Every structure is written in structure tokens, then in C-alpha cells.
Amino acid sequence: MRAVLSQKIRNKKILLQPSHGTITATGLQQSVASFAQQRVWLDEKSQNDFSKSLTSNNVVLPLVIRSGTMSIERIRSSVITILKQHTILRTAVYLDQNQDKLLQKVQSDVGINNCSFEITKRTVLSTDEIAGLLKNELTNSFSNLDLGLVLRCHLIKTGRNADDGLLKPNDLIVFVFHQIAFDYNSIGPFIIAFTEAYDEITTNITNLQYIDYTLYEQIQLANGNQNLNINKAQQFWSTLMSDYKPYGRNLSITTPTHETNKRSGQGLSATFDLDSNVVRAQIEFASIYNVSMFDLGLACYFIFLYELNNGMIDDMCVVCPSDNRPLNETKSMIGTFINMLPYRIGIDPNQSFINFVQRVHTLCVDISEHDQLPYQTIMKIADKSHLWKLPFCFQYDSVDLLSTEEMVLEAKTKDATLELYIDEVWLHSKGLVSNDLTLTMIHNYHERKTHYIFGCSTDCYEERAASEMCRHFENFLSYFFYKSSTATGFKNTQLSISNLSHRLSDIKQLPKVTFKQQATVAQTCSNFETDEKYSLALTEDIHNIGPNNKLEDTITNIWHGLIHTEPDSYKTQKNFDSTISNTTSFFSLGDDSLPLQPYRSYQSVFHSDTDVLSIRTFLEHDTLAEHAKLLKTAIKDNAQSREWHTLHINHGIASFAQERIFIDERVRFSNKIAIYNEMVVVRPVKGSLSISRLLRALRTVLEKHHILRTCLILDNSENKLRQCITDRHHTFSFTNEQTFETDNELNSLIYKGKVHRDRFDLLSGRIFDCQVLRKRQLFNANYDTEQITDSDVLIFGFHHTVCDRLSFQNFLKVLSLAYNNHEICSEEKQPLQYIDYAVLERVMDMTLSREFWYLQLDAYSFQCPFPFTIDRHRLPTDQRSGIASTAQITFDDDVLSSFLNYASTYHLTFFQLGLAIFYAFLFKISHGLTDLCVSCLNANRYRSELQDMIGMFVSTLPHRLQLDCSWSFDELVKHVRDKCLSILEYSNCPLQYILADFHLNQSNVSFLETLFDFITVTPNFDQPSFDEIILADVPLRQSCTVAKFDFAMTFFYNSTSDDHKLHCSLVCSHDIFDETTVMTLGRRFNHFVEPLFSSNPKIKRIDTYHSCISNINLILPEEADEIWNVVFCRQIHVLDDGKYSLIYM
Known part of the structure; x- marks a missing residue:
């Protein structure tokens, strides 16, 4: 954490010059609160239990004097100077009952009363005592938002001469801020402002203030229809969150200890440092698959939550903080900008972990491109009448390539050198949380270390839950990466998610009692009152789960409709329960004819025919939840997402890619050598291939994949390039064999084949061939010409108009299937052909x-x-x-x-x-x-x-x-x-x-x-x-x-x-x-x-x-x-x- 804070400070130092452009200085003293302020205020007022004087909204910046001395009186005056320069640190945030709006107002009087100031004088404090003081600063509420008191300065004197008006080496200056006015990215600008104020350096302070940014963001959203980025973001989040319902979820990992709709803010935390070998494997995995460590960490968190919930929740949503300082003007501001973004993803248990990580990567990229909307606006899309607070949070911080020693903060004044206080025990054991379950991942790339912190609300989890989850998550990561490194090709990560349950059985030892939660709710109505319809209920039957989304609601209504069409006597006879869970089988609804009725209803309601909805599939998967998954996959509501089907054509226009290669070859290049002859050059390892079986397999592949026997013809009358499928698979045979003795001869043969102009003929459809190069056998009478041995070389040749790099892999896969099966695989449905794609x-x-x-x-x-x-x-x-x-x-x-x-x-x-x-x-x-x-x-x-x-x-x-x-x-x-x-x-x-x-x-x-x-x-x-x-x-x-x-x-x-x-x-x-x-x-x-x-x-x-x-x-x-x-x-x-x-x- 110390390194992360130091990096944030370092990154801000070069951004403190005034910038000109997007945000205009208005000189306003009062306006509506920013979206970040509204979220923090509403969270504190409606979510936390104020029977205790604790808070989870304090940001603590502890500085220790390493050399020199500092005047206490000048520190006081420096704080007043900062209050004058940065009005956000003396801004009140309050609810205006007349306007029904949350407002912010800059307090005009500037003095020490705008700041909580305290001096603690102790004779030699131990590390544990200092940690205790810092923990109190982090957890105790000092602020008064209505009066604009959001800054506290606590001076801790640890020496014997406590009355000389000076701070000396090892004394501490502890700044505490309320999150409604300050975030961690504000630390850099604040440190610079403090040191310059202490040294009485006159700087060209811009008139731009946080309240100006508030006005800017309000205008941006108000003009959303005219702003292309905002418009796109609204469409994106509407698609991602429109049918999300966070209530009605069974969280089997939780053990509630309080039945209240508020949170005390108290929490438990547990930490661990991941083994360096596992970290190295993670970095390697992320590099190979072109994903970031954030993507990988979030994907692991998703899967971990899914497994802990016994796979009962497949619609996951985790909230992640975003810096939200897109403009240069905001990077040097003091204020609160953090936005919370929901990352929602559906989990397919049949999908491999690798594919899931890549889906999470795509989600993260999409969200990063559409992060302009505030959390409140996004969550209103999920439910227009409520503001949901998501229970799960993931936070990621990284330390860049500089070593930790280089990143130590040295805030120098003329009199002294300050450093960030190095002991971090107080940070890890702060005992407060904002969400029910938070995973923090801090990754140091230079030292290849990763630190994890699990924070759990005591209102939801027993004391041992945090340490248990910490231990199991560590084992979870080790299983995936250390035991599945590049040496084994990350073999474990190719497992489907559903196969993880029995392999990660030790993770399942957490408390069995489930927690039926309807999510913490705060109404978004103008008076900010709390919705009291929040309930907690214990249940030992994890199978009686209600609908989780809009689609399951629709299916439930269909099933209820079918039940109520039956005579009352029949329902009584069958002993029906009016409540249908998502694990209910429709076979339990009635006699043997009734299971056909949901299928017919689906066709009517979802406008699908038998090509889309197979009755056989629905009979084999009989629960409501399974039907929802099948329908979600099958239903296509627009042309872009509709599945492509074969057009059953043998003649058609060439693709754009074919057209480009065809023209390039004839216009840009001379006839000296061939340019687009592509080859796959391989040899058998530890064994031999049968020539006759390989020939049959090749003919099978050509029959199945029409592109390998397609000719390209330039239609001069219409000036278009067309393609036509031939019957070359019937007569296909090997190209004449050639022999070589040395590697130089082999490379010469390969090069001649690559540049041979007449190797392929697009007009006749001769665009694929296969050739065997034999190692010359001078004295081997037992040499079998029917076999291709490990001394021989096999060349598959393609013209580039019919094959790209990925096609080489696909070709070898289907060739191996044909070779091993000895016959053509019959298919009920004709596959899509390349000629179909071209059209x-x-x-x-x-x-x-x-x-x-x-x-x-x-x-x-x-x-x-x-x-x-x-x-x-x-x-x-x-x-x-x-x-x-x-x-x-x-x-x-x-x-x-x-x-x-x-x-x-x-x-x-x-x-x-x-x-x-x-x-x-x-x-x-x-x-x-x-x-x-x-x-x-x-x-x-x-x-x-x-x-x-x-x-x-x-x-x-x-x-x-x-x-x-x-x-x-x-x-x-x-x-x-x-x-x-x-x-x-x-x-x-x-x-x-x-x-x-x-x-x-x-x-x-x-x-x-x-x-x-x-x-x-x-x-x-x-x-x-x-x-x-x-x-x-x-x-x-x-x-x-x-x-x-x-x-x-x-x-x-x-x-x-x-x-x-x-x-x-x-x-x-x-x-x-x-x-x-x-x-x-x-x-x-x-x-x-x-x-x-x-x-x-x-x-x-x-x-x-x-x-x-x-x-x-x-x-x-x-x-x-x-x-x-x-x-x-x-x-x-x-x-x-x-x-x-x-x-x-």
C-alpha cells in the first residue's frame, strides 16, 4: 500500500501546472453536489449504522519527519493556506429540503475552525502504539459535512522535548480527510500544496476549483443526447445492466450475525502474499493471452465467488473503483472523483477458464471505453426505483517498474524531509469495510509480488470467514498457476468451470448455512429516504431459489399459467405448491402431455421456430434454470446476433480478403516469383504415417471444406471476382515426391516450392497440394515407401486466397480427425462454408x-x-x-x-x-x-x-x-x-x-x-x-x-x-x-x-x-x-x- 501511495504521488508531480481547456473557472460558491459526493453521502447516511461513531470514509495520510525540524505554528498556517487555495477542503455537503437536492457550498470563513487540529505528546511511542493511533484516525468519525469540516491534522510528538513548538525526527504529521472531499489520487497535489505553503512559496494557483468540475460533469450528462460518447455509454450500460436483479440471491458463503438493513461499518480483514512462483506464472499467463493483471485478478475473483456459491449464481456482478480523472485539469485537483463501475458477466459452467478470462478481458475493455456514466445512473438502469449497493467489490492497485526504494515519498521543505510512514499494520487491520466482501489486489511488477486483502463485513460474516476465504483463495490461485505453469501449458486452466468443483473440494468447507439476501437498498427518490424493505432470512434449503432475472420471471409466469389451466381437483390431487423455484422440473407439473405445453408456449412468447428451439434439448434439460439458459442462448433479437447458416450455393462472389490478395498478386508484383504460396512444413515425431490413410483423410477434408477446392474467376463483364466450388476432392493426389540429403538441400526444396509461380492455378481450383520430401536412403533395403517416417518432411501447400495463419491450425485438427476416424463424419446440419461467409x-x-x-x-x-x-x-x-x-x-x-x-x-x-x-x-x-x-x-x-x-x-x-x-x-x-x-x-x-x-x-x-x-x-x-x-x-x-x-x-x-x-x-x-x-x-x-x-x-x-x-x-x-x-x-x-x-x- 505504501508503494501504491508513493506511485500516485509521483505520477501527480508533473501534472500540477495549470492546464487550459475543457473545464471553465466559474467562481461559484454553491452548486449541486457531484455524483461522487452524492454516492459517498448517500452511502454514509443510508447504509451505515450510526449507533456507533465509526466511519469507513476516512482517508489517512501519515507523514514522518526523517530529518530536520518543522514549526508547529507554521504547519497550522500552512493548513489555513491550503484551505484558502483549495475550496473543496472547506465545502459543506448537505441536503436542501426545499429543493430536494444534495448541495455543496464553500464556507467563506477560512480559519483553523475549518480543520480539526490536535497535538499528541508522548514520550517515546512504540510501533504498536503508533499503529493504534493511526487506526483510530482511520476509523473514528471527526467530520461534520453540514459545516464543511472534512480535514483533520494530528501532530504526534514522540520525543522528550515536547514543549518547544517544533516537530523533530520520528515525529508524525497525520492528515485525515473525508472521502466526500478527497480520494487517494488527491494525495500528490495535496503534498505539493502543503510543502509550498510551508515554505511560503508563491505559486500561480489556478482559479479552477472542484465545484467547477461538478458543473462540467452535470452539463455533460444533461447534454447526453448531443454527446456521442455519453450516448454510446448509455446504450452500452443499458445493454449490460438492463435485466440485472441483485435481490433474491442465495449466498452460501455468508453467515449473518445481524438482522438489520444497515451496516455498522465494522469488518474483518485477512491478508496474504502470493508465492513468487505463482506470481511469475500469473504474469506469464497474462502475457501469453494478452490480458492485464487486473483482468486476470477479476476473473479469478468471479470464479472464486461462483465456486463458493456452489455454482448457484451464474449472473455475477462485482463493483470496481475507477479513478475517473479523464481530463488533464482534474489530474492536479484535490477532490473526490472515484466512480464505482459494475462489472457484470454470465458464467457458463461448460466454458474453460482461459476462455472465461478472455471474456472478462473483453468486458474490461468495453467498460473502459464507456466509463463516462456515474454509478447512480448506471444502477438506475438495473432498477429505476432503487439504488442498489452491490455486495462484492474488487480493487486493484499496481506498482510500476521502479523499485520500491526509488518510490519512497520524500516531501521536502526548507527545514525538513518528510516520508510516508512505512509501517502498514494499521492499514491491513483497519477493521472497517464499505462492502460486504471486498478483495484488494496490490501487484508490484518490479519485485514480482502480489499482496491480497480480504475485507468482510461483520454484519454478514463470522470471524473465521475472512481467514478461511483467504486461505482457500490462495490455494485456488496456486492450483491454477503454480501447478499449471508454462511447463505444462497451463493445463489446469483449460478445464471447464464445472469441473472445478471436485478439484477444489477444500474450498467448499466454509459454513453451510446460507444467507438469503435481497440486497441493501436505498431509494433514489428526491428525499433520499431509506427503503426499509430489506430482509435477511436464514435457510437450509439451497435448492428453493426464486427467479434470478427477467427471463426466469417470464418462464415462471408461463409455468404458473399452465398450472392454473388445470382443474382444481387435478391440482389438489397432484399436491402442487404454488411457488416454483428455478430448480423445479416441469415434469412435476402434470401428466405426460403437460411437458409439451411449455415448449409450445416458448415458441409463441419468444417467436422462435423448431430450428432455434429443439424440443429434444428441452426434454433433456427439464428445470426452469436450465430452460432459461437454453432460451438465453437461442433467442436472437436482431440481425447482427442472428446465427449464420449455409446458403447451399456452389457459385458466388469472392470475399473482400480474396479480392485483395488476387489484385495485389497481379498488380503490385511482377512474375519473377510467387508471393502468396503458403506452406505448413511438418514431420512425424516418434512414429510414421500411412500414405494411403493420409490421402483418404485429405480427400475427406477437401470434401468437407469446400474452400480447398474452389476456383477464382474474374468476371470481365461485371468486373467482379467470383468463386466456384469444384469436385477436385475426387481426384486429389500427392504432388511428386522429392528427396534431400542435407538440411541445405531441404531448405532449397522448400524455397523453390514457396516461390514456384505455377504451383497453384486459381482458375482451375488447384489451390491446395500435399508433397512428401524423403530423406535419401542409400543402403536401406527395408525402407517402406508406404510410410512417412520421422526422417521425412510433409508439406501442405495453400494459396493465400484460401488460407490464413489460424486456418493452418484448423486444417491440422480436421485432418487428424479424418485420419483417425478412417471415414467421413456425417453431420445432421450442413456446416457454414467459406463461400457463405463471402456472401x-x-x-x-x-x-x-x-x-x-x-x-x-x-x-x-x-x-x-x-x-x-x-x-x-x-x-x-x-x-x-x-x-x-x-x-x-x-x-x-x-x-x-x-x-x-x-x-x-x-x-x-x-x-x-x-x-x-x-x-x-x-x-x-x-x-x-x-x-x-x-x-x-x-x-x-x-x-x-x-x-x-x-x-x-x-x-x-x-x-x-x-x-x-x-x-x-x-x-x-x-x-x-x-x-x-x-x-x-x-x-x-x-x-x-x-x-x-x-x-x-x-x-x-x-x-x-x-x-x-x-x-x-x-x-x-x-x-x-x-x-x-x-x-x-x-x-x-x-x-x-x-x-x-x-x-x-x-x-x-x-x-x-x-x-x-x-x-x-x-x-x-x-x-x-x-x-x-x-x-x-x-x-x-x-x-x-x-x-x-x-x-x-x-x-x-x-x-x-x-x-x-x-x-x-x-x-x-x-x-x-x-x-x-x-x-x-x-x-x-x-x-x-x-x-x-x-x-x-
Whole structure:
């Protein structure tokens, strides 16, 4: 916690200069309270039990004097100065009965009466005594909101000379704030204000005050219909929360000790530090799957709560605090800005943990893009008449790459040096909570430590509950990550959630008594009165659970309607209970004919036919809860979410991706070599494959996946590219075998096949082949040509118009199934084919996407080539040969470690961080070009139906960034992350549409000359096997590479490989860059990256937080030596002195 506070202070120090822009200084002294103030005030008034003088709304800042002395009188006057400068610290918050509104009013009188001031004089205080004093400050209520008393200053003198009017080393200054006026992000501005006031430094204090921000946020929401971001946020939260009902939930983890609708605020806490091996595995997992540690921690909390509740609650909602300081003006303000955001997700017990984490990641990204609404507005969507306080809370704090020692707060005055008080026992045992159950996760990336704190309300939990949950959660994390590390491919994380119950049986030992809770309720009506309809009830029957959501309510009504259509005598005979729980079976409703009636009612009520709702499925799953899950999956209320079905066609238009590749191959490249021949090169491991069985399997795959036998025809009459399915699967056979003896011969054969122009023929549908390369056997009379052994190589060849990178994996999966089953698998439903996708993608509405991309590229110079300030050839034609000049970089282990830590620290994907580095590099080699646009590849499988298909889906999208040369690297990374997230929502827009809106074609666009990509290889849990024989990849040399772009940089990270390295390849067109130039560029890029990430003491690190990206240099060591010699050393061959002009890169 100390490190987190220090980091918050450090991050605010450079933001204290006045900023100009969005918020206007109004000079107001009174206005409506901010949404954050309203939430804190309402929570304190309606939720906490005021029979006790305790509070959970105090923020404590303890400072200890390490050296020097400070005058007590000057401390008093400094506090008064701060009260004058920052009016929020003397602002009253009260309910105006006449207006029925919560108001804030700045108190005009400024003096020591606006602050609670106390001096404690003790002779030598122990650590425990100081902890006791600090705990009292944290828990005891001192404030008076009606009078604007929200600040307290407590001076603790620990020395023997207590009456000299000075604070000396080891004495403490303890500031206490009420959360209605102060949050943890206010600590930095407050410390600066205090030290400057103490030193009587006159600063240019802006007239901007917290009350001005309040007016700004009210205007933003009042004009929501005119604000696109607010409008989108309202739509998002309406979709996420519209049918959520937090009441009627059975929480089997809770044991109530009070029957009251209020909370005393008293709590229990338990902490633990996660084992370093588990933390390391977590970081590795998060890096591999491109999720943040926040995403991973929240996902684990969701699953933990789900398991503790015996899987009875599948609609989870956890509230998380958000800093909510989006504007630069707010970052240097003192005030309360924290917003609470509900994270709601449905848990599918059949889903794997990995997939669930990725869903949580998507949820977090979506919420971060729509976090403009206050908590009150969001929760009104769930229920317009009540303001729900969610029982579960998750809080995450991170410490960045700086060591804890570097982050120690040193608030210096002219007289003394202050530090944050280091003992944290009082923080961990504060004994107060705001929610029923809170998990706090504090992660230190530099030290690879994670600290967890469980906080439980004593009104809901017995004393042993906190420590028990702490212990079980620690075991839970260890089970997932330490026992399931990269060495085993995180094997445990691929388990379905439903399989966790028996594997985590020790978690189930918490109290069995359940807690039926209708959630803490506070009405949102104007008078802020409390709704007393809050009840707690003990139950030992966890199976009698009422409806949990709107859908279950509807189904319950249907079932009740069916019951009441029966004669009274029949109901009496069947002994019906009028209450239907969500575990009730509809077989209990009547005789054998009655179970058919709910099914018919579903068809009528939900407007579905037999294709959507299968009666067999509903008969096999007979409870109300199961029906709700089935209906939730089946019901589709708009065209976008409607399932795609096969169109049963053999002729159709080509896809946008096929069209792009087809045109690119014929227009941009010459006929020297083939550019788009793609290959999967493998060999059997520990066994052999049957040639005849493999041939049958290949024909089966071609029959099932029509794209592998599709021809492409250019229709000149309509100027359109069309595709047609052929019958090549009947006559398909292997390509002629070839032999090799050495690895050089093997690589030569592979390269010849990759660049062979006549290998494929799109017009006839010859777009896939299979070839065996045999290891030459000179004296082996027993060699069986019917078998493919581990000395042979198997090549599957595809034209790029029919296959992308993910398709390779899908192809091997279906091939292994066909090989192992010996026959075609019959399917009741014909699967969606690629030709169906090509037709369906063209009827999608791209209006919003096209508008987005037009705004992204507006005023960009498309025809201006990238100004490389390096040796390059000038070509008389725009055509390229495809021949490549390449360079390969392998980064040191310390660079990789820092790269992974940086990505996790700032919640980045590897792609985003790599792209930021690439932008910075382009900025440098172009001598400061700030309007950069490069091409990036997008998988483009935006629907679940497309995930397992074979075909070409990849889209090429422009990523434009208008950077500022004054940005630090950290700022550049933030802008790149934001840019990537904004593009994600509109990434399914075809390149053709984007270019057409600017009246361009893909042959004359500059950004298509430059490419960036990041390839991450994740553990393959479902690696296909062929009768237990595994196919291993054969590594290809760089000489097998072709240049599809003029300048392409690709990062490659394989966490499953033995070397565990981060690689980077630079592939450039040989027509423009010769081999020597590219090799030098590769060395220059490696030299460019090292100061950013290397921990080698011989390399001078760049401060990514402060240093401008323009300060990172590209000069190689030998070039630096040459400059030194020219400038400072006499050259023997120079006769006369002259002037030198040096240009630094």
C-alpha cells in the first residue's frame, strides 16, 4: 500500500501546472453536489449504522519527519493556506429540503475552525502504539459535512522535548480527510500544496476549483443526447445492466450475525502474499493471452465467488473503483472523483477458464471505453426505483517498474524531509469495510509480488470467514498457476468451470448455512429516504431459489399459467405448491402431455421456430434454470446476433480478403516469383504415417471444406471476382515426391516450392497440394515407401486466397480427425462454408465503420511515400519482385523480462507495445515525421461461426498515429493503446471500403508499403495427433522468406519454446533495400530498443516517463566512436581545420 501511495504521488508531480481547456473557472460558491459526493453521502447516511461513531470514509495520510525540524505554528498556517487555495477542503455537503437536492457550498470563513487540529505528546511511542493511533484516525468519525469540516491534522510528538513548538525526527504529521472531499489520487497535489505553503512559496494557483468540475460533469450528462460518447455509454450500460436483479440471491458463503438493513461499518480483514512462483506464472499467463493483471485478478475473483456459491449464481456482478480523472485539469485537483463501475458477466459452467478470462478481458475493455456514466445512473438502469449497493467489490492497485526504494515519498521543505510512514499494520487491520466482501489486489511488477486483502463485513460474516476465504483463495490461485505453469501449458486452466468443483473440494468447507439476501437498498427518490424493505432470512434449503432475472420471471409466469389451466381437483390431487423455484422440473407439473405445453408456449412468447428451439434439448434439460439458459442462448433479437447458416450455393462472389490478395498478386508484383504460396512444413515425431490413410483423410477434408477446392474467376463483364466450388476432392493426389540429403538441400526444396509461380492455378481450383520430401536412403533395403517416417518432411501447400495463419491450425485438427476416424463424419446440419461467409459479409451494415475510418484517415497524404533516410533504390516502376532482404534480431533475456513486465504494468497487449516501439523507430529514421500510418493485420474472425473455419479472413488495416515529438515513451504507449482499442470496434471493415471513400485503390496507397505484426505462439492444448503420432513444425530459414511489403517488421514470441526468446525480423523488398542496409537497420533497431528495456548496467536506460522519444538515439557504437574521433582527435590525413556540422539521429 505504501508503494501504491508513493506511485500516485509521483505520477501527480508533473501534472500540477495549470492546464487550459475543457473545464471553465466559474467562481461559484454553491452548486449541486457531484455524483461522487452524492454516492459517498448517500452511502454514509443510508447504509451505515450510526449507533456507533465509526466511519469507513476516512482517508489517512501519515507523514514522518526523517530529518530536520518543522514549526508547529507554521504547519497550522500552512493548513489555513491550503484551505484558502483549495475550496473543496472547506465545502459543506448537505441536503436542501426545499429543493430536494444534495448541495455543496464553500464556507467563506477560512480559519483553523475549518480543520480539526490536535497535538499528541508522548514520550517515546512504540510501533504498536503508533499503529493504534493511526487506526483510530482511520476509523473514528471527526467530520461534520453540514459545516464543511472534512480535514483533520494530528501532530504526534514522540520525543522528550515536547514543549518547544517544533516537530523533530520520528515525529508524525497525520492528515485525515473525508472521502466526500478527497480520494487517494488527491494525495500528490495535496503534498505539493502543503510543502509550498510551508515554505511560503508563491505559486500561480489556478482559479479552477472542484465545484467547477461538478458543473462540467452535470452539463455533460444533461447534454447526453448531443454527446456521442455519453450516448454510446448509455446504450452500452443499458445493454449490460438492463435485466440485472441483485435481490433474491442465495449466498452460501455468508453467515449473518445481524438482522438489520444497515451496516455498522465494522469488518474483518485477512491478508496474504502470493508465492513468487505463482506470481511469475500469473504474469506469464497474462502475457501469453494478452490480458492485464487486473483482468486476470477479476476473473479469478468471479470464479472464486461462483465456486463458493456452489455454482448457484451464474449472473455475477462485482463493483470496481475507477479513478475517473479523464481530463488533464482534474489530474492536479484535490477532490473526490472515484466512480464505482459494475462489472457484470454470465458464467457458463461448460466454458474453460482461459476462455472465461478472455471474456472478462473483453468486458474490461468495453467498460473502459464507456466509463463516462456515474454509478447512480448506471444502477438506475438495473432498477429505476432503487439504488442498489452491490455486495462484492474488487480493487486493484499496481506498482510500476521502479523499485520500491526509488518510490519512497520524500516531501521536502526548507527545514525538513518528510516520508510516508512505512509501517502498514494499521492499514491491513483497519477493521472497517464499505462492502460486504471486498478483495484488494496490490501487484508490484518490479519485485514480482502480489499482496491480497480480504475485507468482510461483520454484519454478514463470522470471524473465521475472512481467514478461511483467504486461505482457500490462495490455494485456488496456486492450483491454477503454480501447478499449471508454462511447463505444462497451463493445463489446469483449460478445464471447464464445472469441473472445478471436485478439484477444489477444500474450498467448499466454509459454513453451510446460507444467507438469503435481497440486497441493501436505498431509494433514489428526491428525499433520499431509506427503503426499509430489506430482509435477511436464514435457510437450509439451497435448492428453493426464486427467479434470478427477467427471463426466469417470464418462464415462471408461463409455468404458473399452465398450472392454473388445470382443474382444481387435478391440482389438489397432484399436491402442487404454488411457488416454483428455478430448480423445479416441469415434469412435476402434470401428466405426460403437460411437458409439451411449455415448449409450445416458448415458441409463441419468444417467436422462435423448431430450428432455434429443439424440443429434444428441452426434454433433456427439464428445470426452469436450465430452460432459461437454453432460451438465453437461442433467442436472437436482431440481425447482427442472428446465427449464420449455409446458403447451399456452389457459385458466388469472392470475399473482400480474396479480392485483395488476387489484385495485389497481379498488380503490385511482377512474375519473377510467387508471393502468396503458403506452406505448413511438418514431420512425424516418434512414429510414421500411412500414405494411403493420409490421402483418404485429405480427400475427406477437401470434401468437407469446400474452400480447398474452389476456383477464382474474374468476371470481365461485371468486373467482379467470383468463386466456384469444384469436385477436385475426387481426384486429389500427392504432388511428386522429392528427396534431400542435407538440411541445405531441404531448405532449397522448400524455397523453390514457396516461390514456384505455377504451383497453384486459381482458375482451375488447384489451390491446395500435399508433397512428401524423403530423406535419401542409400543402403536401406527395408525402407517402406508406404510410410512417412520421422526422417521425412510433409508439406501442405495453400494459396493465400484460401488460407490464413489460424486456418493452418484448423486444417491440422480436421485432418487428424479424418485420419483417425478412417471415414467421413456425417453431420445432421450442413456446416457454414467459406463461400457463405463471402456472401454474408457483403450484406452487413458498414455505415458506422466507414464513418470511423474516414475520420481516422482524413487529411492523410496517401500518395506520399515514407521518407526513409537510409540508402534505398529508386525504381522506375511500382511493381516489386518479391525477393527479400532480411535481418533477424534476438533480444537479450533482460530485455524480454522488462518487455513482459512493462506490458503487464500498463495493461498492454504485446502487439500494442511492439507497435509503439515501431512508431518511435519510424519517427527516428524519418527524422521526425509525426504523421505515421502503417498497415497491421487483423484476424477478422468476428463471429463464433468463423472460428473453426478454413479460409482467408485476415484484413489489412491502416493504423495512423499523429504523434507529438515532445511525448515521452510512456505517453506514446498510452496513445497507441487508445488508438488500437478504438480500431478494434471497427476492425471488420474491408480495406476496399476504406479506400473507396477516398477514391483510391490498393496499388497507390503509401501505408500499404509498411507493415507491423506481432506473432505470439500460445500453448496448444488440443495439439492434433494422428494415431498418437504428433506432427512437429520444421523451422524454416530466413532464405525461405518473400517480401510482401517494402518494409515489414514482425515480432515473434513463443513462450512454449526451449529458448524462450523474443525475436524480431525485418523483411524488406530487395528491389529497394539491399542486404547490407537491412542488416544495419536491424542492428540500429536493437540498439534503439535496449535503452528502453535493458537492465544491463553497461547500457544507459531511458526514463520512459520523462524523456522525450526524440531523445532516443539510433547511433551505433562504432558511429559514436567515429564522431568522437572526428570532433576531438586530430586526424593525421587532415591538413587544414574546418567546421563540422553534425546531425544526430
